[in-house]
Amino acid sequence: MESNPRKATFWQIAKAVSWAFFGVRKKSDLDMDASMLTPKQVIIGGVVGALIFVMSLILLVKLVTN
Amino acid sequence: MAAVHDHDVAHAHDHHPSGMMRWMMTTNHKDIGTMYLWFSFIMFLTGGVMALTIRAELFQPGLQIVNPEFFNQLTTMHGLIMIFGAIMPAFVGFANWQIPMMIGAPDMAFARMNNWSFWLLPPAALLLLSSFFVPGGAPAGGWTIYPPLSVQMGMGMDMAIFAIHIMGASSIMGSINIITTILNMRAPGMTLMKMPMFVWTWLITAYLLVLVMPVLAGAVTMLLTDRNFGTNFFNAAGGGDPVMFQHIFWFFGHPEVYIMILPAFGIVSEVIPTFARKPLFGYSSMVYATASIAILSCIVWAHHMFTAGMPVTGQLFFMYATMLIAVPTGVKVFNWTATMWRGSMTFETPMLFAIGFIFLFTLGGFSGVVCAIVPIDIQVQDTYYVIAHFHYVLVSGALFGIFSGAYYWLPKWTGHMYDETLGKWHFWLTMIFFNLTFFVQHFLGLAGMPRRIPDYALQFADFNMISSIGAFGFGLSQLLFLYIVLKCIRGGAKAPAKTWEGGKTLEWTLPSPAPYHTFETPPVVR
Numbered sequence: 001m002e003s004n005p006r007k008a009t010f011w012q013i014a015k016a017v018s019w020a021f022f023g024v025r026k027k028s029d030l031d032m033d034a035s036m037l038t039p040k041q042v043i044i045g046g047v048v049g050a051l052i053f054v055m056s057l058i059l060l061v062k063l064v065t066n
Numbered sequence: 067m068a069a070v071h072d073h074d075v076a077h078a079h080d081h082h083p084s085g086m087m088r089w090m091m092t093t094n095h096k097d098i099g100t101m102y103l104w105f106s107f108i109m110f111l112t113g114g115v116m117a118l119t120i121r122a123e124l125f126q127p128g129l130q131i132v133n134p135e136f137f138n139q140l141t142t143m144h145g146l147i148m149i150f151g152a153i154m155p156a157f158v159g160f161a162n163w164q165i166p167m168m169i170g171a172p173d174m175a176f177a178r179m180n181n182w183s184f185w186l187l188p189p190a191a192l193l194l195l196s197s198f199f200v201p202g203g204a205p206a207g208g209w210t211i212y213p214p215l216s217v218q219m220g221m222g223m224d225m226a227i228f229a230i231h232i233m234g235a236s237s238i239m240g241s242i243n244i245i246t247t248i249l250n251m252r253a254p255g256m257t258l259m260k261m262p263m264f265v266w267t268w269l270i271t272a273y274l275l276v277l278v279m280p281v282l283a284g285a286v287t288m289l290l291t292d293r294n295f296g297t298n299f300f301n302a303a304g305g306g307d308p309v310m311f312q313h314i315f316w317f318f319g320h321p322e323v324y325i326m327i328l329p330a331f332g333i334v335s336e337v338i339p340t341f342a343r344k345p346l347f348g349y350s351s352m353v354y355a356t357a358s359i360a361i362l363s364c365i366v367w368a369h370h371m372f373t374a375g376m377p378v379t380g381q382l383f384f385m386y387a388t389m390l391i392a393v394p395t396g397v398k399v400f401n402w403t404a405t406m407w408r409g410s411m412t413f414e415t416p417m418l419f420a421i422g423f424i425f426l427f428t429l430g431g432f433s434g435v436v437c438a439i440v441p442i443d444i445q446v447q448d449t450y451y452v453i454a455h456f457h458y459v460l461v462s463g464a465l466f467g468i469f470s471g472a473y474y475w476l477p478k479w480t481g482h483m484y485d486e487t488l489g490k491w492h493f494w495l496t497m498i499f500f501n502l503t504f505f506v507q508h509f510l511g512l513a514g515m516p517r518r519i520p521d522y523a524l525q526f527a528d529f530n531m532i533s534s535i536g537a538f539g540f541g542l543s544q545l546l547f548l549y550i551v552l553k554c555i556r557g558g559a560k561a562p563a564k565t566w567e568g569g570k571t572l573e574w575t576l577p578s579p580a581p582y583h584t585f586e587t588p589p590v591v592r
Contacts, residue, residue: 023355023394
């Protein structure tokens with residue numbers, strides 16, 4: 001993959017993944033993602049994001065049913 | 067995207083076998099792509115004849131043409147053949163032809179495995195189809211092969227299980243090949259975020275396939291041992307659980323739905339920018355939305371089982387998760403529409419099918435959201451409403467995507483232009499008869515007509531008659547497609563290298579027809 005001079009912070013990964021779940025990303029943010037995030041970070045971020053998504057849905061369901 | 071390449075003319079010193087052996091031994095991605103596409107078309111006609119027999123029987127109430135046992139075999143085999151024999155191999159055919167040409171690679175990464183992936187399919191199809199002729203006939207419990215019915219059936223079921231094993235192995239090998247090709251063989255300068263959308267959708271689809279095909283293989287293997295070796299995975303009397311099969315099956319089955327639609331998304335995302343003469347609106351959003359759909363597709367499976375018995379918390383979870391898939395899907399539909407906005411549009415056949423796709427797939431998506439709502443699903447479960455819903459996403463979704471791609475790339479594959487007038491006739495006949503067949507099935511379902519029945523109550527007669535007339539019109543229209551393709555292969559106006567003015571991807575830098583070997587020297591993408 002491309003050289004990776006600056007390391008992405010946790011929040012940058014979190015932001016990129018949450019926008020990805022919505023399916024939208026600003027061009028300038030995308031360029032920053034492309035230059036700073038590695039595929040490994042994105043995949044791990046995606047899996048963690050999916051887990052958080054499932055947990056929050058379960059929480060919502062619990063809230064509704066109680 | 068700009069590309070430079072030194073030479074891509076076919077080398078005169080090719081030594082490959084001719085005649086039948088060329089096709090048996092070939093490791094060329096274009097030959098293998100062609101075989102996949104012809105195989106899938108033959109399966110499409112085979113499954114189509116079954117569909118027309120079903121519709122002929124349902125033309126009027128009462129039993130006229132087939133007996134109920136055979137009717138059940140037809141509905142089951144129609145589903146299995148269309149999914150595993152027609153739609154999936156068609157997209158692998160597109161992947162074989164297009165992915166190497168679109169990323170500037172000389173061939174697929176594992177050329178011999180590619181040959182094997184294809185040649186597993188005809189024996190699997192023969193195994194599946196010959197189950198009609200064994201004692202007890204073909205599988206008849208629905209394409210979802212739920213136990214206990216699938217445990218009780220004759221040996222036709224074992225044949226179907228082995229056929230699914232073989233087709234699954236073929237799919238997994240095909241996917242590994244596609245992933246490896248895309249990740250390792252892109253032309254210099256083609257970063258992941260410069261890849262054509264069709265390549266992106268196939269990359270994500272291939273990962274989904276590798277994830278879920280083994281799950282299906284596990285499910286049918288457990289069925290096999292339950293049937294033949296006395297295990298009780300799904301037999302309640304022996305301590306097993308038939309509902310567990312449904313969970314395992316749909317953990318495969320729901321991502322499978324997206325496996326059948328994501329490559330169509332990719333094709334449409336190539337066709338619409340070309341004929342709107344504008345770059346795809348929100349390319350990165352499209353990539354992100356596809357990835358998001360793929361992840362979400364793995365956590366919604368139990369919406370197929372709302373009536374199978376599930377705690378209300380489970381129902382709510384799967385209902386919410388399912389409805390949320392509409393968000394990234396909506397992003398895609400918005401982006402396709404925004405691509406067309408103020409574009410300099412022309413309406414050649416590929417574009418007509420792409421617009422037809424957006425229009426009708428969105429309708430299918432909406433009825434999907436309706437089915438996702440638990441209290442409504444409990445009403446429409448196993449009715450014609452569900453049949454109407456999934457034919458809107460699989461026929462006017464996946465199949466329209468395939469037609470759009472076929473017309474789009476036929477000039478590149480054959481070197482000739484197809485007959486545009488006949489292509490437009492094909493589109494409009496398909497469009498009209500498709501809606502005639504399936505739109506009325508929404509009404510039938512809402513009125514309570516169950517699926518998988520050869521006879522029905524009198525109040526359903528009129529809509530069934532309309533649906534059957536539409537089905538025969540739809541089926542016959544597809545013979546026109548066969549004629550158009552054959553005519554295009556045999557001759558026609560010479561297609562230029564850049565067949566479509568708005569075509570920007572690498573395959574349009576190659577001559578038409580594309581030479582047997584292309585991009586032996588990789589192009590440089592700027």
